[in-house]
Amino acid sequence: MTDFIAVPFYDLFQENGHVPKIREKLPALLTGVTRSILEIGAGTGLITTSLADCTPAEVFALEPSAGMRAVLLSRLAERPELLERVTVLPYDALSLDLAEPVEAMVMINVMYALEPDYRKRMWPVLAERLEPGGLLAFTWSPGGAPEPRPLQELESRRVGRHTYRVSSEITSSEAEAFTARHLYQVVEGDTVIAEEEIVGSAYRPLRETIEAELTGAGFVQAEAPEGMLGWRLG
Ligand SMILES: C[S@@+](CC[C@H](N)C(=O)[O-])C[C@H]1O[C@@H](n2cnc3c(N)ncnc32)[C@H](O)[C@@H]1O
CATH class of the missing domain: 3.40.50.150 (Vaccinia Virus protein VP39)
Known part of the structure; x- marks a missing residue:
């Protein structure tokens, strides 16, 4: 796991x-x-x-x-x-x-x-x-799996001088399963100082x-x- x-x-x-x-x-x-x-x-x-x-x-x-x-x-x-x-x-x-x-x-x-x-x-x-x-x-x-859609920001939150930002994209979709790409970023001003991408299957x-x-x-x-x-x- x-x-x-x-x-x-x-x-x-x-x-x-x-x-x-x-x-x-x-x-x-x-x-x-x-x-x-x-x-x-x-x-x-x-x-x-x-x-x-x-x-x-x-x-x-x-x-x-x-x-x-x-x-x-x-x-x-x-x-x-x-x-x-x-x-x-x-x-x-x-x-x-x-x-x-x-x-x-x-x-x-x-x-x-x-x-x-x-x-x-x-x-x-x-x-x-x-x-x-x-x-x-x-x-x-x-309603089953959501339709594919491009990357969009889901939420962001200020933490001191940084912004924690989460975006997601749905890259493929079947009846009950879909593939999602999530991007987790820590941003200072205009600079992304840490970034992690997760691509994985999800089920509805x-x-x-x-x-x-x-x-x-x-x-x-x-x-x-x-x-x-x-x-x-x-
Ligand atoms: C989105 S989080 C939800 C956490 C919490 N229930 C809440 O509502 O804040 C999903 C959680 O399910 C856990 N999880 C994933 N697969 C699991 C499994 N097979 N058995 C038990 N927990 C699992 C993950 O590790 C993660 O902590």
Whole structure:
């Protein structure tokens, strides 16, 4: 599994992106969850701390990238009371290993990273480690893969005398998969002083694909807030 190269940029932009919207939805989504939650792809912990704040549950934060985990653990270290209740699992979803099944699983902005065959193998692994009737909820963008488009700036943020800038281009697109090129730049005045390019595949499965996969793994569709899908283990 490759590391998440854009780690230094991550929190700068995500606090203004999906994170506040997801945080608003969590209390209603997790009503009644009191014992245990698994977060798949916890990243730098922007959602992890909210999961712990809005429920009394024990949280298992699974994150394969060492860079992302470093920020996650730094965030937890600033909240010593959370170190009592949050366990960081340093591996990917298919390696999931828990002493007992959890009550709920949450996966925020991770689907794009899961190659279809990997994703299909993941649902039964999750089903095996979820309590009967337990909730599996994840963010959802309908409509399949986006069309190709040229490089465009997504966001920039001032950090002292520098600007951190992220641009992206979609170079090819099929029904459920696309190739994206991301450019991460640190700029001083007109000069780019650091630059990293990431080109990789991303996935946006169709609704019917996901429904077939999850139904096949024993899940039944449940209520979820807008922008998310919810499933319960039948
Ligand atoms: C865009 S980040 C989202 C992080 C966090 N959920 C959030 O919303 O801020 C995607 C995360 O998924 C993780 N990831 C990628 N593939 C994964 C896999 N197979 N199993 C678990 N996590 C994975 C990446 O390392 C990355 O931290």
